[in-house]
Amino acid sequence: MKYSWVFNGHRSFLQQDARRFISQRTGNLYVAKVEASDVGNYTCAVRNMMTNTTVFSSPTPVVVRRDVVMGEYEPKIEVQFPDTLYVSKGSSVKLECFALGNPVPSISWRRADGNPLPGKIKINHSTGDLEIPYFRPEDAGVYECVAENSRGRNAARGQLIFQNAHMAIDANLQWECKAIGKPKPRYRWLKNGQPLTAKERVHVDAGRLTISTIRLSDSGMYQCVAENEYGSLYASAELKVVASPPDFTHRPVKKSTVIQRGGEVVLECRPNASPRAMISWWRGGELLRNSKR
Numbered sequence: 565m566k567y568s569w570v571f572n573g574h575r576s577f578l579q580q581d582a583r584r585f586i587s588q589r590t591g592n593l594y595v596a597k598v599e600a601s602d603v604g605n606y607t608c609a610v611r612n613m614m615t616n617t618t619v620f621s622s623p624t625p626v627v628v629r630r631d632v633v634m635g636e637y638e639p640k641i642e643v644q645f646p647d648t649l650y651v652s653k654g655s656s657v658k659l660e661c662f663a664l665g666n667p668v669p670s671i672s673w674r675r676a677d678g679n680p681l682p683g684k685i686k687i688n689h690s691t692g693d694l695e696i697p698y699f700r701p702e703d704a705g706v707y708e709c710v711a712e713n714s715r716g717r718n719a720a721r722g723q724l725i726f727q728n729a730h731m732a733i734d735a736n737l738q739w740e741c742k743a744i745g746k747p748k749p750r751y752r753w754l755k756n757g758q759p760l761t762a763k764e765r766v767h768v769d770a771g772r773l774t775i776s777t778i779r780l781s782d783s784g785m786y787q788c789v790a791e792n793e794y795g796s797l798y799a800s801a802e803l804k805v806v807a808s809p810p811d812f813t814h815r816p817v818k819k820s821t822v823i824q825r826g827g828e829v830v831l832e833c834r835p836n837a838s839p840r841a842m843i844s845w846w847r848g849g850e851l852l853r854n855s856k857r
Contacts, residue, residue, distance in 0.1 A: 565745075565795045567591035570607040570620070577609065580691045582670070585662040587643050589744055594642055596664045603628050612795045619794075638716030639669035644709065645720075650727040651699045652801045659694045661720060663711030670713070676706035676721055701726045732840070733807040737775040737782075741799045743790035749797075754787040780805050810835040 567586055568577040578593070580586055585594045591610065595602055605623035612618075643662040651657045663669040671692030675681060682703055686695040696703050704726040710719045731737055743749045751771045753760040760768065767774040771790070775782055788799045815834045823829045833843050845852040 565591075566611045566613060568609040568611070569593050570609055572604040573607070573623075578606075582668050582690065585643065585691055587660055587662070588658075589643075589660060592643075594662055594664065596662075596668050597634075597666045598626075598628060600628060602626060610794060614795055634666060636666045636713075636715050639663040639665040639711035639713055639718045641709070641711055641718050641720045645707075645722045647722050648725065649722060650725050650799075650801070651696075651704075652727050652799070653699065653701075655699050655800065656695060656697045657699055657724065659696075659707060659709070659722070661692050661694070661709035661711070663718060665711065665713050665715070667713045667715075669711040672710045672712070674708050674710065676708050679705070696724075699724075699726070727801045730804045730806055731778055733779060733805055734777050737773075737778050737803065739773045739786070739788070739801065741771045741788035741790065743771070743797050745790070745792050745794070747792050749790040749792050752789045752791075754789065756784045757787075760786070778803075778805055780807060810841040 567588055569586060571578045578584065578586075583596050583599075585596075586592070587594070591608060593606065593608070603626060605625050607623050608621040610619050610621075641661065641663045643660050645659040645661065649657065659673075661671055661673075663671065673681060673685075673687060673694050682696065684697055686697070687693070688695075692709070694707070694709075704724050706721055706723045708719055708721040710717060712718075741751070743751075753768055753773050760766065760773075762768045765776045765778075767776075771788060773786070773788070783803055783805045785800060785802050790797045790799075812835050814836055815832075817831070817833055821829060821831065831845075833845070835841055
């Protein structure tokens, strides 16, 4: 769905700028530092991108009180992205951020870890939106939106997590997706484009998918579909199930260790294995067992 607003019945939609913002998550219209020119009737327009149809709400009047003058105040962030957002490989993610304030706040973005923003990032300087196309593992991290004016500053942050699951065989998987909509969205899951039904190890509870004791056959592309009569949204993630025998290539055991009599020693044994390997130690052909030492 795409949300727009019409002002006083004009044929063209209301243009967003530093003062006016339309959230594509909720459809709400926000106006910072209301002016006399903002008085009038506002109509919400919702376009279904799949059917290419548009429905309009009834007009909502906005009246400015002339007996009250709002003084200057620091930014107050009204629209922000989720605290945690799971993003699949190759998808595009858009982060919303908008603040009320007087003077009208400016919006800037940065990574909380101090690394520069990727060059491919698109920032809409009129609305403050940040978009990351073709999401990759290196794009994951904590992003921060900063709203600032002459009275102060405020910030909101959230973490983007790369969701391209590599799971060990026999592990348990739980994925969850959430969507906002009116009426409340219904959820269904797909695997490789086909409906996923609950059975034995697979449990579907609205937007939550649980697979217990995963197997190689569970590998594939999964999609969560949230829908109501006005449209549908898809969230995708790929599951790769890993099964491998113990391998010491990357973490070899030391060939020799020199210690003092009466001292202490720790011998590490950390092979790569999926599922996790059972570890045992042998000395001179004899199986070692736990003891007080």
